[in-house]
Amino acid sequence: MTWNKARRKTVNVFMLALTGLCTVFAAGTLVYILGYLFVHGASSLSWNFFTKLPAPVGEAGGGMANAILGSAKLLLLASCVGVPIGFLGGVYLAEFGGSGFSSAVRYTTDLLNGVPSIVMGIFAYALIVVPQKHFSTFAGGLALGVIMLPIAIRSSEEFLRNVPLALREGAMALGASKSKAIFTVVIPAAKAGIITGIMLNLARVAGETAPLLFTAFGNRFWSPGWNQPTAALPEMIFRYSISAYDDWHQQAWSAGFVLLVLVLGVNIVARLILANKAHVAR
Amino acid sequence: MSAPATTIDAPPEGRARSLWKRLRDGDEIAHTVTFLCAFAVIAVTALLVFELYRNSEPSRLKFGWSFLWTKTWDPVAGKFGALPFIYGTIVTSALAMIIAIPLGVGAAIFLAELAPPGISSALTFLIELLAAVPSVIIGFLGFFVLLPALLRAEPYIRSALGWTPLFSGPFYGVSFFTAGVVLSVMIVPFIISISREVILSVPSDQREAALALGATRWESTWDVVVPFARKGIVGSIFLALARSLGETMAVTMVIGNDPKISASLFAPGYSIAAVIANEFAEATGDLYQGALIELGLVLFALTIIINGAARILVVSTTRKGTSQ
Numbered sequence: 001m002t003w004n005k006a007r008r009k010t011v012n013v014f015m016l017a018l019t020g021l022c023t024v025f026a027a028g029t030l031v032y033i034l035g036y037l038f039v040h041g042a043s044s045l046s047w048n049f050f051t052k053l054p055a056p057v058g059e060a061g062g063g064m065a066n067a068i069l070g071s072a073k074l075l076l077l078a079s080c081v082g083v084p085i086g087f088l089g090g091v092y093l094a095e096f097g098g099s100g101f102s103s104a105v106r107y108t109t110d111l112l113n114g115v116p117s118i119v120m121g122i123f124a125y126a127l128i129v130v131p132q133k134h135f136s137t138f139a140g141g142l143a144l145g146v147i148m149l150p151i152a153i154r155s156s157e158e159f160l161r162n163v164p165l166a167l168r169e170g171a172m173a174l175g176a177s178k179s180k181a182i183f184t185v186v187i188p189a190a191k192a193g194i195i196t197g198i199m200l201n202l203a204r205v206a207g208e209t210a211p212l213l214f215t216a217f218g219n220r221f222w223s224p225g226w227n228q229p230t231a232a233l234p235e236m237i238f239r240y241s242i243s244a245y246d247d248w249h250q251q252a253w254s255a256g257f258v259l260l261v262l263v264l265g266v267n268i269v270a271r272l273i274l275a276n277k278a279h280v281a282r
Numbered sequence: 283m284s285a286p287a288t289t290i291d292a293p294p295e296g297r298a299r300s301l302w303k304r305l306r307d308g309d310e311i312a313h314t315v316t317f318l319c320a321f322a323v324i325a326v327t328a329l330l331v332f333e334l335y336r337n338s339e340p341s342r343l344k345f346g347w348s349f350l351w352t353k354t355w356d357p358v359a360g361k362f363g364a365l366p367f368i369y370g371t372i373v374t375s376a377l378a379m380i381i382a383i384p385l386g387v388g389a390a391i392f393l394a395e396l397a398p399p400g401i402s403s404a405l406t407f408l409i410e411l412l413a414a415v416p417s418v419i420i421g422f423l424g425f426f427v428l429l430p431a432l433l434r435a436e437p438y439i440r441s442a443l444g445w446t447p448l449f450s451g452p453f454y455g456v457s458f459f460t461a462g463v464v465l466s467v468m469i470v471p472f473i474i475s476i477s478r479e480v481i482l483s484v485p486s487d488q489r490e491a492a493l494a495l496g497a498t499r500w501e502s503t504w505d506v507v508v509p510f511a512r513k514g515i516v517g518s519i520f521l522a523l524a525r526s527l528g529e530t531m532a533v534t535m536v537i538g539n540d541p542k543i544s545a546s547l548f549a550p551g552y553s554i555a556a557v558i559a560n561e562f563a564e565a566t567g568d569l570y571q572g573a574l575i576e577l578g579l580v581l582f583a584l585t586i587i588i589n590g591a592a593r594i595l596v597v598s599t600t601r602k603g604t605s606q
Contacts, residue, residue: 012498016396022388023397026470027405030412033423085319092316105320107593108327114521114589115330115582116528118555122562122578126333135563146326153323177307207416210530210555214563234418238531241422249426256419267414271407 041257070230077141086152094160113150121211135229140216155197203266209234340572355541362573366541370551377462386473394481413471421532424464453548456538469522480514520592530555
């Protein structure tokens with residue numbers, strides 16, 4: 001009996017310690033990634049990185065200004081596709097939705113969210129690159145926009161649903177029509193959450209590389225226009241890191257560092273805002 | 283003493299009047315516009331399937347179903363078979379699951395059951411940030427950090443596991459094994475954050491009843507709470523699996539990009555997503571491109587099936603997890 005008890009206690013302590021170890025390992029990986037990139041990326045980062053074009057092979061220096069601008073343009077295009085449709089779709093699900101059609105939309109949204117980003121790249125390729133017969137910023141923006149769509153819908157819906165029913169009832173009791181109540185009372189009340197959701201969404205697609213390889217394609221120079229190929233930060237990281245030149249690897253470290261700081265920075269700020277809001281609501 | 287004025291505004295003929303009123307108030311317009319946007323999701327998904335199907339036609343017509351089990355991938359000779367890529371995708375994902383499931387579920391148990399709330403939310407915050415790291419950066423680090431480390435660790439792995447065919451043959455760093463390890467880093471955060479959510483939603487009287495019967499903390503967790511949350515945990519694992527099947531950049535950089543089927547995990551291979559990423563932009567000719575798009579269709583079908591199952595499992599235990 002006592003032996004059994006001792007055994008159970010030992011198992012208890014051992015297994016609990018093991019789960020703790022798993023957690024430390026998982027969290028440690030992130031700290032390691034951050035630390036490693038920080039040491040290698042920040043050290044070689046210079047002002048040139050943000051202002052200069054990529055240097056030709058063999059020449060030291062140069063930067064990725066074109067890729068930074070390219071990423072910004074792609075994100076702008078992606079927001080034009082993903083945000084309005086996603087937001088209004090979310091309004092429908094939260095405010096107008098019936099039963100059958102809404103659950104069909106929700107389920108499709110979840111499935112679309114699980115589609116690998118590279119397949120979305122093929123989609124944009126078939127829709128824009130094939131008819132035009134050349135790669136373009138538009139195609140890259142469309143691919144990223146479609147990737148944004150499912151999360152934009154679900155996060156807008158969620159934040160609208162969190163608005164208390166009493167606000168809607170109050171507005172309608174004062175004589176507002178349903179749409180007036182939604183657009184002047186409910187949406188403003190959910191505004192902070194929805195904007196944070198969009199920021200998180202943008203941070204996610206900012207790191208997408210795979211769909212850009214055959215839509216925006218990449219460019220060693222300034223992109224001549226919206227309908228032409230453009231470089232993007234994650235795409236440059238990929239091309240530079242698989243290259244054979246040490247200079248390029250160094251540039252890739254810098255680019256990785258910049259991208260990671262941007263993405264994690266947005267994530268940290270957005271999550272803190274959301275945590276504070278949830279705290280107040282309780 | 284005047285009569286109540288409520289009847290003045292009463293609609294003369296209910297239906298037509300109210301439609302007119304709703305139109306004037308903007309309700310109908312708002313309803314229609316938002317409905318169209320919601321419908322756009324279904325339309326986009328349908329269009330996606332249609333485009334994949336239509337554009338893969340040259341390859342589908344030429345190879346038929348045998349595309350799925352043909353081993354040769356020779357663009358020069360115009361022979362295309364998907365088997366090496368399907369094999370690589372499944373092997374790397376399976377390896378990633380073997381590493382990530384115990385690690386992820388263990389950490390989720392710790393965060394949900396044991397850690398003080400403050401520490402738990404801080405660590406969960408950190409781990410969810412890990413999920414936000416772009417995959418190209420994970421691949422980059424995998425190539426420049428993990429790969430050299432594995433090359434150094436190779437003799438030890440070999441002396442421990444070298445007797446199995448799984449770790450035979452030369453090891454150059456790029457391999458199924460490296461890709462699996464990198465993938466596991468990417469999917470662990472998903473398993474942790476969803477499983478933790480599911481475990482937290484188990485009613486606390488389940489735990490209390492087990493503890494009151496004299497169970498230790500671990501016994502109440504492992505024998506009562508985890509079985510209660512089983513479906514949701516399995517769902518989180520499926521979601522992670524779908525994720526790892528479609529993961530592109532990180533795998534491309536460390537798998538070796540060699541369309542061969544080898545029993546050894548130390549051998550270089552290829553995956554579906556990686557071959558699309560590497561060859562699509564340069565694919566010349568309808569057949570070559572069609573074959574790559576058909577690979578995309580295969581990948582799409584795989585992830586849709588697994589995701590569909592996962593959503594059903596997760597939704598049936600908790601409402602959270604559907605939007606992630």
